[in-house]
Amino acid sequence: MQQKAIDRNNAVIAIKDLKKSFGDLHVLRGVDLEVYQGENLVVLGRSGTGKSVLIKIISGLLYPDSGEVNVLGREVETLNSRDLMELRLKVGFSFQNSALYDSMTVRKNLEFPLVRNSRNLRRKEINVQVERVLEAVGLSQTIEQMPSELSGGQRKRIGIARTLILRPEIMLYDEPTAGLDPITCIEINNLINEVQEKYNTTSIIITHDLTCAKQTGDRIAMLLDGQFAIQGTFDEVFASPDERVQSFYNYNFTK
Ligand SMILES: Nc1ncnc2c1ncn2[C@@H]1O[C@H](COP(=O)(O)OP(=O)(O)OP(=O)(O)O)[C@@H](O)[C@H]1O
16 A cells, blocks of 8 residues: 555544443443544454444444543534534445435435535536546446446445545445455455545544455554454554454454
C-alpha cells in the first residue's frame, strides 16, 4: 500500500475505558482506541466479540454503559438528539447487507439520503451528486437499474455510494467483503482504499477477512475478551505469540 498522510496528532475517534454489557453478557470490557485522521483502522475479532456493538456506539446508535467516546471532538454520550443527528451525518455507516431499497432504482436509492437531509437541493444538483458518486464507485452504467439486477459486489458498491453521497468524514464498514467471491473482495478492498484517498475519510473496517485486513488496514486492532489487547500493522499483530491471535490467523488461512 502506498504511503499516505495520517495525522497522528489528530485523533478523530478517541475512546477511553468503554464498557458495554447486555444483562450478564459483558461485551466491551474497557476498550481504549484512537483512530487518526486519514487512517483505515481494521477491527478484527471472532464472531460475537462486540465489533458491531463498538461501531454502533461510535455512530450513536447504542449508548455505552461507561467510559468516554469522543467522535470528531464531541463526547457522543452527552449529545442531545439534534447534535447527535448532526454528528451522524458526518459518520457514514456502510451496513453488511448494503441496506438498499429493493423497490427503488439505483438513482432513487442514492437520491434518498440527499433529499432527506438537504431538502432545498435543486434537481440539477441532486443529479450531479448522484452521477458523481456513482462514477466514484465505478458504476455509472447502473443508474436506472433495480437492486435485484445487480451482483453482490455491485450492491456493495452502491451501498457504499449511498453512504458516501453525504460526504461523511468517517466511514464505518461492517463486514464489507462478507459473502463475496475472492476477486470481488479484492475489488471492494481497492474501493475502500480509493474512497479514503478521494474523500479523505477516516475509516473503521470490521472484518473476519484477513486479506481485506491486510489490503485496507493501515493499522489493525484485535478485539480479544472485550479489549484491544493488540494493535499494530498487520505483520506486527500476527507476529504476536498470543495464542488467541495465532489461532485466529491459522483458522483463517487453513479453512
Ligand atoms: N441490542 C442488543 N441486545 C442484546 N444483546 C446484544 C445486542 N447487540 C449485540 N448483542 C450481543 O452482543 C454480542 C456482540 O455482538 P456483535 O454484533 O457486536 O458481535 P460481532 O463481533 O460484530 O459479531 P459478528 O462478527 O458475528 O458480526 C453478541 O453476543 C450479541 O448477541
